[in-house]
Amino acid sequence: MGLLLLFRFSLLVLLFFLLQHTPTKGEDFNAINNTNASGRTRSLASNCNWFRGKWVYDPSYPLYDPYKCPFIEGEFDCQKYGRPDNTYLKYRWQPFSCSLPRFNGLYFLRKWRGKKIMFVGDSLSLNQFQSLTCMIQAWVPNSQISYIKRDGLTSVTFLGYDVNIMLYRTPYLVDIVNQKYGRVLKLDSIRGGDSWKGVDMLIFNTWHWWTHTGRTQPFDYIEDGGKTWKDMNRMVAFYKGLTTWARWVNRNVDPLKTKGKGLEQANRVLLRTDTTILRDEIPRRHTHGLGCCEEGPE
Numbered sequence: 247m248g249l250l251l252l253f254r255f256s257l258l259v260l261l262f263f264l265l266q267h268t269p270t271k272g273e274d275f276n277a278i279n280n281t282n283a284s285g286r287t288r289s290l291a292s293n294c295n296w297f298r299g300k301w302v303y304d305p306s307y308p309l310y311d312p313y314k315c316p317f318i319e320g321e322f323d324c325q326k327y328g329r330p331d332n333t334y335l336k337y338r339w340q341p342f343s344c345s346l347p348r349f350n351g352l353y354f355l356r357k358w359r360g361k362k363i364m365f366v367g368d369s370l371s372l373n374q375f376q377s378l379t380c381m382i383q384a385w386v387p388n389s390q391i392s393y394i395k396r397d398g399l400t401s402v403t404f405l406g407y408d409v410n411i412m413l414y415r416t417p418y419l420v421d422i423v424n425q426k427y428g429r430v431l432k433l434d435s436i437r438g439g440d441s442w443k444g445v446d447m448l449i450f451n452t453w454h455w456w457t458h459t460g461r462t463q464p465f466d467y468i469e470d471g472g473k474t475w476k477d478m479n480r481m482v483a484f485y486k487g488l489t490t491w492a493r494w495v496n497r498n499v500d501p502l503k504t505k506g507k508g509l510e511q512a513n514r515v516l517l518r519t520d521t522t523i524l525r526d527e528i529p530r531r532h533t534h535g536l537g538c539c540e541e542g543p544e
Contacts, residue, residue, distance in 0.1 A: 351385025
């Protein structure tokens with residue numbers, strides 16, 4: 247449950263980062279949210295330590311109805327497949343030093359109009375992708391949407407706003423290549439990165455699969471620098487893989503890039519790994535599911 251709550255908290259921090267990404271005039275923000283108080287809350291939250299806080303019960307949650315969201319894959323739809331309780335969905339993260347503004351999907355779409363956002367990584371990236379698209383869709387249920395799944399790439403475009411949110415599944419970030427002698431994890435190769443170019447916001451996630459061994463690992467050999475091993479210390483492999491990823495970022499992401507008419511906007515990259523576990527404060531009676539994933543709050 248701790249890891250699932252860490253995922254939810256990561257999404258919360260990601261959303262706030264996305265919403266703070268481009269400076270917006272106060273009058274424009276107030277026009278969108280129809281309240282001065284909301285603008286003040288967002289301003290205060292921008293100077294807040296989001297990481298120190300606790301989970302609090304909020305009866306107004308969840309932020310979307312899973313029955314009405316077309317982007318949730320079956321194995322993640324706990325309510326549809328028989329989980330009898332739903333109290334676990336009614337918790338939100340409350341920092342000690344501020345109050346985070348409630349998610350506003352319409353504001354999000356207007357702020358990111360004409361932009362592309364891509365999640366790159368394993369199933370945690372999938373969870374974040376599904377939650378974000380469902381949260382937005384709940385605000386514009388009648389909006390025209392393009393939903394495409396092809397060759398490991400999933401794309402949701404809110405056509406009326408030209409906002410494209412994508413998911414690229416790659417658990418190691420670096421490549422796995424089929425050779426005659428087996429599946430090879432290439433620590434110094436990242437050809438999949440060609441699909442990440444030209445995106446305004448990249449959110450990377452990796453770590454979980456680096457610890458898998460035996461039948462659960464999706465490769466047979468590890469290769470680096472022209473040398474091949476049956477296996478190696480996984481922390482060493484992880485370091486080498488992330489070094490390759492960092493080089494790709496340095497070569498392909500321009501932090502000074504300017505896009506749009508009069509709007510200065512740098513390309514942004516976020517990397518998340520499972521190096522910590524967030525201890526939740528949600529009562530245990532609200533976190534146990536029956537025959538379903540232990541889904542946490544948004």
